Structures are given as structure tokens and as C-alpha cells.
Amino acid sequence: MKKLVFRLSILAIASLGVISCKKEEKKAVVTKAPSTSKTEQLALEKPQVTLGFIKLTDMAPLAIAKEKGFFEDEGLFVTLEAQSNWKNVLDRVIDEQIDGSHMLAGQPIAAAVGFGRQAQLVTTFSMDLNGNAITVSNDVWSKMKPGLPMKDGKPVHPISAGALLPVIKEYKNANKPFKMGMVFPVSTHNYQLRYWLAAGGINPGQYTKDNAQGMINADVLLSVTPPPQMPATLEAGTINGYCVGEPWNQQAVSKGIGVPVITSRDIWKNHPEKVFVMTQAFINKNPNTAIAITKALIRAGKWLDGPENRLEAVKILSSPAYVGADENVLKNSMTGTFEYEKGDKRDAADFNVFFKDNATYPYYSDGIWFMTQMRRWGQITESKPAEWYASKIKEVYKPEIWTKAAQLLLKEGNLSGEEIPTTDGYKPATTDFIDGVKYDGKMPLEYIKSLKIGNKN
Numbered sequence: 474m475k476k477l478v479f480r481l482s483i484l485a486i487a488s489l490g491v492i493s494c495k496k497e498e499k500k501a502v503v504t505k506a507p508s509t510s511k512t513e514q515l516a517l518e519k520p521q522v523t524l525g526f527i528k529l530t531d532m533a534p535l536a537i538a539k540e541k542g543f544f545e546d547e548g549l550f551v552t553l554e555a556q557s558n559w560k561n562v563l564d565r566v567i568d569e570q571i572d573g574s575h576m577l578a579g580q581p582i583a584a585a586v587g588f589g590r591q592a593q594l595v596t597t598f599s600m601d602l603n604g605n606a607i608t609v610s611n612d613v614w615s616k617m618k619p620g621l622p623m624k625d626g627k628p629v630h631p632i633s634a635g636a637l638l639p640v641i642k643e644y645k646n647a648n649k650p651f652k653m654g655m656v657f658p659v660s661t662h663n664y665q666l667r668y669w670l671a672a673g674g675i676n677p678g679q680y681t682k683d684n685a686q687g688m689i690n691a692d693v694l695l696s697v698t699p700p701p702q703m704p705a706t707l708e709a710g711t712i713n714g715y716c717v718g719e720p721w722n723q724q725a726v727s728k729g730i731g732v733p734v735i736t737s738r739d740i741w742k743n744h745p746e747k748v749f750v751m752t753q754a755f756i757n758k759n760p761n762t763a764i765a766i767t768k769a770l771i772r773a774g775k776w777l778d779g780p781e782n783r784l785e786a787v788k789i790l791s792s793p794a795y796v797g798a799d800e801n802v803l804k805n806s807m808t809g810t811f812e813y814e815k816g817d818k819r820d821a822a823d824f825n826v827f828f829k830d831n832a833t834y835p836y837y838s839d840g841i842w843f844m845t846q847m848r849r850w851g852q853i854t855e856s857k858p859a860e861w862y863a864s865k866i867k868e869v870y871k872p873e874i875w876t877k878a879a880q881l882l883l884k885e886g887n888l889s890g891e892e893i894p895t896t897d898g899y900k901p902a903t904t905d906f907i908d909g910v911k912y913d914g915k916m917p918l919e920y921i922k923s924l925k926i927g928n929k930n
Contacts, residue, residue: 511885511886511887512547512885512887513884513885514546514547514548514765515547515548515881516761517548517759518758518759518760518761518762519758519759520548520549520762521550521552522550522572522766523551523552523553523554523571523572524551524552524553524571524572524573524766525556525562525566525573525575526553526555526556526575526795527555527556527558527559527562527575527699528701528795528797529700529718529720530604530718530790530806530807530825531601531604531718531747531825532575532600532790532796533601533773533777533786533825533827534600534601534749534770534773534774534777535553535575535773536789536790537773537777537786537789538769538772539551539553540789541773543768543769543770543776544769546769547765547766547768547769548765549762549765549766553794553795555794555795559576559656559657559660559699562574562576562580563580563589563590564590566594566751567584567590567594569754569755572751573749573766574749574750575747575749576748576749576750577660577661577748578599578661578745578746578747578839578840578843579657579660579663579664579847580594580657580659580750581594581595581596581750582659582840582843582866582869583847585868585869586847586853586865588658588847588852589658592752593752593753593754594750594751594869595750595751595752595870595871595874596750596835596840596871597749597751597756597766597767597835597874597875597878598748598749598767598770598833598835599745599746599747599832599834599835599836599839600747600749600770600833601747601825601832602744602745602826602827602830602832603736603737603743603744603746603823603824603825604737604746604747604806605716605717605718605722605736605737605746606716606733606734606735606736606737607666607714607715607716607735607737608703608714608716608717608722608725608731608733608734609713609731609732610707610713610730611730613637613640613713614731614732614734614814616639616640616643617632617636617734620636620639621636627817630819631735631736631739631740631907632734633907634670634671634672634673634674634675635673635674636734637675638675641675641692641693644713651692651693652693652711653666653693653694653695653696653713653714653715653716654695654696654698654703654707654712654715654716655695656698656699656700656716656717656718658685658687658697659847661737661744661746661747662716662717663695664850665716665740665741665744666695668740668846668906669716669735669907670692670693671924671925671926671927672907672908674926675693676690676692676926677691677692677693677850677926678691678694678695679691679851679928680850680851680854681851681854687850687851687852689851700718700721701721703715703717703721703725704721704724704728704730707725707730707731708728714731714734716737718746719805719806720796720798720802720803720805720806723802723803723805723806723811724798726812726815727801727802729815732813733812734813735907736811736821738823738824740907742903742905742906743823743826743830748835749766749767756871756874763874764874764877764878764881767874767875767877767878768878768881771828771878771882772882772887773827774827774832775828775887775888777827777828778826778827778828780809783808783809784808787800787804787808788800790807791803805818806824806825807824807825809821809822809824810824811824828892831894834872834894834896835870835871835872835875836870836898836914837863837866837867837898837899837914838898838913839870839900839914840869840870841862841863841866842914844862844865844866844917845862845912845921849921849927850927851928856930859915859916859918862917863915870898879893880893899914899915902914910923910924911923
């Protein structure tokens, strides 16, 4: 009885509260809850922005910046829009239909050097390190596997493209072309796939001024397939393998239609992957807005690299509004493992890196590497001096905007001094490639000459 009286009393109080609220509505007084954010908001020229992305795991900083309120802390009202393919992303940013986007690192560079559509595009933020893999069909894998070295009943990784040579010869003898997919001609995936093939003695073909297909003298025919369509295209037999970001390699394993043979981290350890891009015109008109967007993305990258946050990130990314893949598929790479053959799940702690190792900083040397590959394969059609590489990349990569954003985050207590690199924009020279060749961003011509297959001058 006492419980009943107590419940009735609560209901009565609630009813009085509703009546009181209705009376207050007439006054149209809106009170905002005090913010717990330490963010010092800039005077934004354009607080309402629309940003694009492709449905890949590495769009995560955008999703997290929105869902965790980092954009809102900056006074930004952000709409995130999924785009159908990388060409659409490029065109919509250039045409100012969207204000910025998750983009292939090679796209703003290609727009600056004259390969494809030209425009003044700017990178202020690197989305991530690593994150891709190369997958082959079950038929191709069945032909590769017998020739691989084994340990404890499993193939030894990383797997050289040399293991693919006998398969390509078999296809050639049967008058069948060997075809592989990549996501765009200036994608990291195209260059990583080409690098892996060439390191194994396989010619992936050349581009020329008159041939934009990149198949001249090719042992393997590479063609463009949008990332979400990769597994279905492989299953249909249209391609024999592909290079793509997650979750589309793990999707092939989940569906039982293909086997990843190497991760991109094994091709180039801690390579840069996607970037965030705006037009130079947008930044000129909206400098504070550009800094605020970059600030929110840096915070999102840092949040993502907290191991305790990865499962929540997987749940967010699984939403149809973002990547729309099954949580179990996303979980594989996002939580530090990677599955090759079904059941062959291995540790891959750094498969997706969003913050550590200065992942968010747009290094000139990262951009120059893409330019060396464009020249190597003929997308940059003429020989250029080393100074051209150094000056051209500074038109595209803007670490000074990243630094302004980072210094504000430091002041607010959202970054520590150790998390802001002291650098001239170039990483130290490295041999962390599958073929052990040395890359120094300050010596691009020597690097191009040192590679066995491709242009030398």
C-alpha cells in the first residue's frame, strides 16, 4: 500500500511538472546546459558544413568527430554524406557541392600535377596509416598456396608476388587475361598493388600521355572497381584479385570467396593512407573553419587509437549511415587482428592506426612518395627536377594548418607537447618496404632510379 501511495505521489508531482512546463513554453525561454568542453571556439566563417566520405573503415575520424561531439565542441554543424565513388568525391569537392571530404592521398596531388582533373586542393590532415590488403580469388589461392613456405601448417607471411608468377603464366598459356582490381588510378591501392607486383618481378603496366589505362606491357591488367563492389566483382569472376581497404578484404573471407595474401603494412610499414581535403578557395574564405575541422579530426584520431574505444568505434561504423558492414567483419581489423584463410586469424595490432606515430600529420615526404609512383608508372609523363617535387607538394600538403590546430588543442589540454612533432615536414629515410629499397623524400630522383621496373628518368 505504501508503495502504491508513493507511486501516485510521484505521478502527481510529474503531472504538475508538465503543467508548469507548458506555462513556461509561452515565455519561449531556452536555456542551454553548460558545456563541459574546454574548447575555445574560433570565430567561424561557415559553421554549417557538409563533408563527404566513401564507405571504408578509414573514414572513422569523420564519424567519430561527429558522434563524440568534437565537431560540435568547435561550434560546427556537420552533415556527413556518403559518396558513390572516388571520382564523384573529387568532382563534388572541386565543384563546391560539398565543403571537404575523406579522399585518396593521390587525388589532391594528381589535381596539382596535371593527371586527370586539375584544381587547387589542399590536405590539412592525414586520416590514418596502413589499412589495406591484397586479396585473391579462391581459385588463384589454390594455385599459389602449394608453392609457399609453411610453418606450423600455415603459410609464412608476408607473401611475395613472386608466388603469383606461375599462376599468371598458367592464365597466359590458356589465353586468359589475369585481371586485378584497384579503387582509382591515383589511389594508394593502385600504387601498393603495383609495388607488390613489381617487387615480385611482375610488370603491372605503364601509363603514357596517350594511354590513361596503365596497361602498356602489363603482365597483369589492373582496372578500377569501387571499394564496396570488390567482393561481388571477385565472386562474379570479373577480376582475379584486388587491393582495397577494410572491411572489403575481411568481407571476402567472411563470404568464403577469397583469401587476403598480404596487408599493406607488409608492403610499406606505416604507410600513409587517406587524407582529408578541402579546396584552397574554401580555406581562403574560411580559414578559422578549416582549422576547427582539423582540430576536431585530430581529437577523433586520438580517441580512435585508445584501445578501450575500438569496440564502440566498430559499433558506430557498422551503422548504414557510415560503413554499413557487419560488426564482426569490422571488428577483425579494428581490434588488432586480421584473418587470411578462414580460421587463420593473426595479430595485426597496427592494421589501423589513426593517431600514434604522428599519423594525422601531413608529411611532405608522404606526398612525394605518391609523386614518385606517378612518375614511375607514367602518370607524370615527363622527367622533373627534384626541386619540382619539393615545391609542388607544398601547394597541396599544408602542415602549417595542422600545426595551428594542434597548438590550440595543446592550449586546451586536448593534446600534449609530445604529440606534436618537431619536423621540417620530412620523415627520416626508410627501408621499410617489402623489397627493402631505401626511400628518402628529399631525394626523389635517386629513389625512382633505384626501382627495377618502371620509368628511370
